[in-house]
Amino acid sequence: MTERNEVKDFNVVVTTSHQPDAEQVKKARELARSLGFPYVSRKRLKSISRPSLLVYVLEKNGRLVLVSEAGRLFFHPSAAKIRFINLKKGLSDHLIKALSPEGYEQVLDLTFGLGSEAILMAHFLPKGKVVGLEASVHIYNVVRYGMIHFLQSTVKPEEEWIKDAIRRIVLINADFREYVKNTPEESFDVVYCDPMFEQPKYASSSMNPLRPVAVYDTLSKEDVESFLRICRKKVIIKFHREDTWFKELEFHWITGSKKSGVFYGVIEKR
Structure with missing residues (x-):
């Protein structure tokens, strides 16, 4: 499945952690649809990276992390x-x-x-x-x-x-x-x-x-x-x-x- 070229115009994207399996990619795509943000493969992320970009990362353990210049934001009690x-x-x-x-x-x-x-x-x-x-x-x-x-x-x-x-x-x-x-x-x-x-x-x-x-x-x-x-x-x-x-x-x-x-x-x- 190809990714949309216009993704470069967004300030928020969804991706996976490094070397994801098929199930992780599937869940990340579903998450992107539910949140209303574009999905970007991990390999392509570097090509669109910029200081203002917010990145939702679905990790292998199922944890969702929001990555920005300030650090990694995730739920932890x-x-x-x-x-x-x-x-x-x-x-x-x-x-x-x-x-x-x-x-x-x-x-x-x-x-x-x-x-x-x-x-x-x-x-x-x-x-x-x-x-x-x-x-x-x-x-x-x-x-x-x-x-x-x-x-x-x-x-x-x-x-x-x-x-x-x-x-x-x-x-x-x-x-x-x-x-x-x-x-x-x-x-x-x-x-x-x-x-x-x-x-x-x-x-x-x-x-x-x-x-x-x-x-x-x-x-x-x-x-x-x-x-x-x-x-x-x-x-x-x-x-x-x-x-x-x-x-x-x-x-x-x-x-x-x-x-x-x-x-x-x-x-x-x-």
Whole structure:
């Protein structure tokens, strides 16, 4: 099957890892069709390579990776695993402290990202769920595919909790302002928002591949008021002490780490 010559005009393509077998190529072509991007064979990729090109790579193990100048972006619940292990050791987690889950809550995560915090929250909601919004179509594609692949994979017994948590997550590709505007009052128990920090922490290498494709939004008082409208219990906002936008918000209480500078501000629905 020949590839389209006009592929050079695209900024996004789908390919395989090196030396793919026929089944891998077939799956990559199917993925390209479902995502709406052109398929390019691995051999031809070098001839169209340029700094602005985003490349979805379907690897031999079934993992989907988005490759850009910033690095390799793929779904990995490692941050959730680390925080879960710390909780099992008896350590506190500031997000879970802010959430104070009773187990039944319906949580709206406005800024899903790689989903680590949504997975952690969903673990504590055996009778609830997390609806996650991701505005970036590329992050959404990678994470949605990654979660499905994780559910279909064999994992260690100590990681089964991640599968259970993922089953309680609904991921939607949507801008949070548009979604909130069209959501009825008190539709969720908790609304959570984690905007990108104003001053990127480049030491966080796991976050760097997100930056070229992420959607950057700061919050206003009006945004928070709209969050309060659609929640029944509380709004939780994550911020860094170097951010400036959060200073106009009035939190009822804050929990976080002075060492890392990361905090969770809670506004109760009263």
